[in-house]
Amino acid sequence: MITAAAVAIADRRTGRFGSSIYSGRPYATILRNFAALRTSNAFVFFTGFVEPVIFLLAFGYGVGSLVGTIDVAGQQVPYAAYLAPALLASSAMNGAIIDSTFNVFFKMHFMKLYHAMMSTSLGALDVALGEIGWAMLRGGTYAVGFMVVAAVFGLLTSWWSLLMIPAAVLVAFAFASVGMTLTSYMKSFQQLNWVQFWILPMFLFSGTFFPITAYPEWLQAIITVTPLWQAIAMMRGLALGMFDLGLLVHVLYFAVFVVVGLTLTTRRLNALFLR
Amino acid sequence: MTIATRIDAPVGIHGPRRGAWHVAEYRLRNMWKWRSAIISFGIGHPVLYLASIGLGVGLLVDTSSGGVDGVPYLVFLGPALLATAALQGGGDETMFPTLAGFLWNKLFYSMRATSLTGAQIADGVLLAAGFRVLFTTLTYWLVLAIFGAVSWSTAPSLVALGLLAGLAWGAVMLAATSFVKHEDGFLSLVGRLIVMPMFLFSGTFYPLDALPLAIRWVGWISPLWHATELGRWLSYGLALPWWQLAISVIYLLALAVGGLLIGRRQFERRLTS
């Protein structure tokens, strides 16, 4: 009996641990998204880069002219330089959340893309990792673009600030994993709006535009455990060259997000498509 | 059992007499389904922006340069945020229904198959958007007043301004969206390349003079800047020459009327070809 290539490929993994949910091909989803980017979404993809940049110009220079410098742990930092790492963190969050909520919801319920993917030899974990990987790639691309702009405006003072790129990828990874989990529970576009509803206060209150010392202590305590504050604190530390144990805490914080998000997402996708 | 008794007015070549109101009624019923989102965003948005940018950035600005235009930053920001919300409400309520009506559920085509005309459908969509703007502006004004960003006596003037600004932008988006053949990227184009730059470069968060001359023109053509300047004049008496006031009012009126006329024509054309 002649075996078809697809069967031979699937057979190689049969019997291995997790073979009912994973075929070792998250790249298949990423390739699909690349093809869709070329064919349909190039414009949307590239304009995604514009938003943090115009925020930087408007707030960094417009509001900056009213504010002057800001005191960060004893350093006097120009407002634009204070803002830049925070905007990078927020855009990593935003991009990952939009990819993993709106875009995934659309693919799931309108395009029925995952139904098609899951009727091939792909497993739920392939799809989840692929989509999350794509969100990371996108987050990374935007981060690089933003860094170039920041460098041109003289906002990068040390080579250490290049570490903000992997940091942005980590932030995207965490938000995308959790975003996928949330999306898998959603039934309607209205519910998606609530995601935006929570994103906005995070964006506005996480020390993005001004130090959180403006708030009472109890509120500061709440803010410091929210994910965007963690991301911004990590980015600012890297941008201003302040390396301490806190940095490690931020990294660990996001690692936990990633693990929890991935586990729940895979479980949910299996429940959605294989039950 | 004559048919005539079942419709409220004779149907002429211009459609049923209150056709636009029927369309608006449908739109408002549709918005009612989204009421929890509309209300929570309507209140949440101003509260969040005032509590963060207004108070937080306000603290930085007031300590470092003692406010803007001689008033605290919060007072400077208030009218700008109100105008932004009005424009956003007007734009959303014409853009999304128009996309849906022509592309997503093609409802306009079945409306046009009744005795309604294209112009009436356009009027109705804008009319309903006007109600939404009125609601949003009122809510926003109330929150501003509670925060002390505007004085209580500004209610009629600022709400009227909000309505004008919302209708102006609503009419522009009505006209623009009626030409869209494929949705691909249109929402991103509007959101990222028009609304966002308009929001950030219209003197909303800082006086337009703080920008280099090379990008100040974004503010000059932006209805948001005109509405914001008028709002500041009404709210705390920002000193503006009479000709600038006149230009701003005329500009907003022209956008509202021009947008609606173009929209009407394109609606009718598209629905009958």
Add this chain to the structure above:
Amino acid sequence: MWLGERVIHARALTKTYGDFTAVAGIDFDVQPGESFGILGPNGAGKSTTMRMLGATLQRSSGDLRILDHDPVSDGPLIRAHLGVVPQEDNLDTELTVAENIYTYGRYFGLKRGYLRGRVDDLLAFAQLEDKRDAKVDDLSGGMKRRLTIARGLVNEPTILLLDEPTTGLDPQARHVLWDRLFRLKETGVTLVITTHHMDEAEQLCDRLVVMDRARIVAEGSPADLIRRYSTREVVEVRFGSDRNAEVATQLEGIGERREVLADRILVYTDTGEADLEHIVGRGFMPVTSLVRRSSLEDVFLHLTGRSLADE
């Protein structure tokens, strides 16, 4: 355990959702290379059965072996053997026609070089060569369907699962599609087809099961089922919606048996023309009348007391 000449083996296959039973303990086997049909009205449990066969839905109880594997534990391996054509096209609307096939092949892990030739072959098979760079949304319903089938063939499946393959297509598009499916069958692919169109079942299926309300109510070849459950011919007469029932009571003794539907009376007989003359002879002038051969529709009506079109 090799099951011999069976690619699909189902025993007491059941799917329940809470209190609702979508599939209630069905048994069937599918032989390699045959074209197997599942006929039934909407809601009979056909699509649920198909999704279990496609290893994308887990059974609640019973036994299911596909190519000697259990879909619960070997989902990806089984799916590598299958081509799936779902009831609603779920083509990738952000990709072109050719990219749809290519990308789907990549989901199976197939190599780029292999796929390049394969995409060309499949586009030719689906008669879509001149649409290769078109977006999916610009295709007609029939073209989309053919593309979905071509896409499902990219991994050279042993079994092709087709859920309502021609529902919603115009007659010409259906015939084009049937032609493609015949060609596939000639290459030895096993076809499993669900449908609620009797003509489609008669055209395409070597053997079929009739499903109604989650159960299988009959099994056999189309000709065999007609022979067993119906007569050679049927006389259809209409007397107007308000008179059909009344007239039917007075047609006793004509034909083997009679069925009264809302809009017409069906008389089952081996001698259609003669019986129509009988009816007229008794003084009943039908508004319209028709003598035709029995079809699977009549089989279904006889087995369930309902028409296939009822929903």
